[in-house]
Amino acid sequence: MPISRRTLLLSSAVGAAGTTTLWPLAADAAPYRGPLRTDPFTLGVASGDPEPDGFVLWTRLATDPLAEDGLGGMPNRVVRVDWELAADERFRRVVRRGSVAARPGSAHTVHVELGGLSAGREYFYRFHAERWTSPVGRTRTTPPRWATGGSLAMSFVSCSQYEHGFFTAYRRLAEDEPELILHLGDYQYEYQAGVYLAPTGNPRDHEGPETVTLANYRQRHAQYKTDPDLQAAHAVAPWAVVFDDHEVENNWADEVPEQPDPGFPARRAAAFRAYYENMPLRRTSIPRGIDMQLYRRIRWGRLATFHLLDTRQFRDDQACGDGYKDCADAYDPRRTITGGEQEAWLLDGFRRSDARWDVLGQQVFFGQRDNNAGPQKVLSMDSWDGYQASRQRITQGWVDARVRNAVVLTGDVHAHWADELKLDYDDPTSRTVGTELVCSSITSTGDGADVPSGTHPWAAWNPHLKFYNNQRGYVRTRITPDALTADFVVLPYVSAPGAPAHTRASFVIEDRVPGLTQIADAPTPAARAAGSGAAQAAGNGTAAAVPQIDRP
Template identity: 55%
Template sequence: MDRRSFLATAAAGLFAPRARTLRADPFTLGVASGDPSADGFVLWTRLAVDPLGGAGRGGMPPRDVEVGWQLAADERFSKIVRSGTVTARARDAHSVHVEVEGLDPGREYFYRFRAEGRVSPEGRTRTAPAAHAETPLTFAVAACAHFEHGYYTAYRRLAEQEPDLVVFLGDYLYEYAPGGYTALSGKRVRTHTPGKCATLADYRLRHAQYKSDRDLQAAHAAAPWLAAFDDHEVENNWAGPVSSTGAPAFAARRAAAFRAYYENMPLRRGSLRGAALRVNRRVSWGALARFHLLDTRQFRDDQACRDGVRSGCDERLSTRRTLLGDRQWRWLEEGLRDSPARWNLLGQQIMMAHRDYRTGPGREVNLDSWDGYAAERTRVLDAMSRTANPVVLTGDAHMHHLADLKTDFDDPDSPVVARELVATSIASDGDGYRDRRWIADSLAENPHLSYLDQRRGYLMARLTGDGLTVDFRTLEYVSRRGAPARTAHRATIPAAPGT
């Protein structure tokens, strides 16, 4: 029997009909993949027969469950290339992380799972190109998906475009109790699980609620994800070891949030390290691009001047303040310096460009963003100026932005180091709008910004050796389902000559 026949036979046995011992479908949270390399990726699922049952345990029995998995070269699963079994442990909320290796570079694959006689939905994923290849890349950028503020139609529209990769930059879920954060639209279309998230059970339950959304499941099943958290996966505006609300036992709460995040995302097994969760990492797309994903929460100093949008805060300018922490800063500096890629894409959570929120004399800045850590921002931009074709990808702001990044934002003649592409929210703050006067005033106050849009949506980008074209996709409403998405603005960033 040759290898392919053996694999097909083994897979057929693995997925043969068996007795159904679970009382309902355990794949209610969908499937996902992530962190592609040239020879593999992570496959994920989590078993839950009742997503909102069992104190965060998904209604599952308190025992381990064997889960089969298949990887195929075609959608019909007639060409099985890998298969196996993995244990979904009760202590890990019956989550599964399969790290597949030894695959062909630069190709599409399909995957599914089976547990106790039931088969999961199918997912589509792909490996990165070989190290020498400059294969074009289509990727989406998304962030900020408050469950109560709107439906996840933007996820559905993103999935329909079938990108090669999805870059998700934080606020995958929100920790507030029901009604704890009122949208700008004033509408609440759905209701959070009870209470504010504080324990492992709370975070597991909230993840299950979000993952139960079919539009979110479609976005996960459409392509591999590169995901990193921001603040609301733990608590609004937390900073390193500091709770923004003075919550007791914050270290334990943060560790619980990290564990639940790992259990519910397609991350590699080495990401969770005790009470810490490593999300800063590099992922290469052949010779074309290198993604440098940052962690702008876990290692930062507390926000200056009591946080918020404020004026007259000299503390924010201190050279002693850090957002990245020493170790991550060295990791980033070395990665930018040594990168062989034609494009270097920094995926991070908070706006890097300077943003003056006051119209007219004076200045007001968001101290939770890079404006609160201005000296370190200058160091990062200086390092970026010495690498090939840097672009910054950002979430958090609930508005589309297109910005020029400079080492001196007060000097109109300061050279542009990089461009920043800020994705608006998937749902956070509810139905969007277009306040044209406010936009005009904001652009006049911040001449390094060239585009703003307050509607919901995502970014869809096409990257080649010659340039990056980005579509700012918007939806007119999220308070009801079914909104179409359209390209409200398109920008092209050419590769620098000689790179």
């Protein structure tokens, strides 16, 4: 009987494999020349950064994923990894195959960067190491650059704190079978077990100390990738990833750590190296010391261009000591959240764009969120509110370039939001020039609670803020030439595995009509009851409560 796609995606844990030569061989493990006695594909498979003629395939070999040295229990020797790419999920029509060396110096990770494939096609891939075979992953190339029609099913996610809950949202996302997944930051968290507590407690713990060394970061990434729900999401579609702060440490900015730390440059270099090793990124993103090229574009024909931003590595330090402040420095025109080079790259991309939809995939809240009802503005210094001139230049840039449809996708704040973007937030009647969609966290801050009104209290004096909900989940979109539809998907709880998912609200952005039109706000009675029951069981109190946001 043929293997159905759904059976494939819901099968047991996805595996991992090795890498090409990137760094020297490790010298701290006794050489072992015997065969691999246990399955090395414990961390799954992944693909990423699709183009019309190819993509990156990824895996990492680890027989003991949580080994303290970060090397996954692998012998200190090169392991040959064979890979196959097929046009069908049973591999009857193999279109490409090859071999790569998984080396100890890069923790036995593998990046296979393929080209020369057909545009707009679905493919299946797997790896072999000695007598072991990985699970199968599905991926695809993007449409031809000239293609204008069709549609794209894209979902985006952020903030998956392993300790705060189970990754069921990744599983539900995989069941949707999207064609592209964006991860907008905080893929993993740096804390030692028990340091960062969800309001209702942590149902599981981090392994190892706070991540500081390369071994720490490798071990932490491996722990996250042992999760079968995350593996299912990686296996279902190509990913495009960008980091935020927790991939290194909370609230870092360029070379400035959260707290004074002379060892921060080494920590940042270790974090970047482990991030590259564990993500399906192209060789253009291989770190060089404390530097890593992460901002880039992915084009889905002429339907959509995704401008993926890096708002950590080049930013000025947060103004006025970070936090929510009334801070004059936030308006300093010299301050930047992107750095000058990235800003120029983005503005040039707007001017050259022929896409129906220009989509910014980035990390922190873009639109204004004033949390003070009075005349004095109190804003988050860690968001674009703390870099007002940067936001103004980029917003004006897409207006001046006559970008057809500008949409900003955001993570970070552990809640669903939808808002309309302005050139002048002080004038509520001013023209809307773009739209922002903000995804909640996969787990970070725990179960959360439904907000029946779908409205945050701040919306009373921030009328461009159109939707808010504080449950965990992700955003599912359908992009066509005529409209972008966004479903805010939520789970009633993450403190236990297996939660159902439902659409809390849906909005449409019509072609050439910036702004939001709500088309659904209908959590099912069963889902609402489940959410209420979970909240009561966890002691969360009333569902309408709006907890503090923007925690680390």
